[in-house]
Amino acid sequence: MRRIVLLVAVLLLPLSVSRAEDRVIYPRTSGAAVGLVPEKPATGVSPMLLVSALIAAAAGGWLLWRQRRSPHGITGSQARKLSVAESRPLGNRQYLVVADYEGKKFLLGVCPGRIDLLSPIGDDSRTTP
Numbered sequence: 832m833r834r835i836v837l838l839v840a841v842l843l844l845p846l847s848v849s850r851a852e853d854r855v856i857y858p859r860t861s862g863a864a865v866g867l868v869p870e871k872p873a874t875g876v877s878p879m880l881l882v883s884a885l886i887a888a889a890a891g892g893w894l895l896w897r898q899r900r901s902p903h904g905i906t907g908s909q910a911r912k913l914s915v916a917e918s919r920p921l922g923n924r925q926y927l928v929v930a931d932y933e934g935k936k937f938l939l940g941v942c943p944g945r946i947d948l949l950s951p952i953g954d955d956s957r958t959t960p
Contacts (some may be wrong), residue, residue, distance in 0.1 A: 835894065 916936060917929040926941040929952065936952040
């Protein structure tokens with residue numbers, strides 16, 4: 832999140848700095864001529880603003896593409912170890928959840944205010960005849 836805020840701040844910095852060509856200093860002549868110099872007409876959207884907006888949109892699109900492409904999100908430095916393999920509602924905000932952590936599965940009972948480990952689910956080498 833900090834990266835995005837920093838990127839937007841850097842991209843919007845040129846908008847706050849006025850360009851040298853936008854400032855025109857006219858020589859002061861006589862008192863009667865002061866104020867008779869026509870001002871620069873408004874021209875709509877500044878090219879600098881347009882370029883900054885395009886760069887910001889491209890950077891945002893690239894970040895979104897990168898996040899969707901990576902299964903680990905923007906960070907991507909660590910693999911996710913915990914995931915919910917399956918969930919079944921039992922009614923009135925109660926669920927059975929199969930959670931997977933580093934290849935081991937656990938059956939959890941989830942109710943409002945508590946989560947109980949019901950049973951670890953694993954590959955038992957025992958077979959029952």
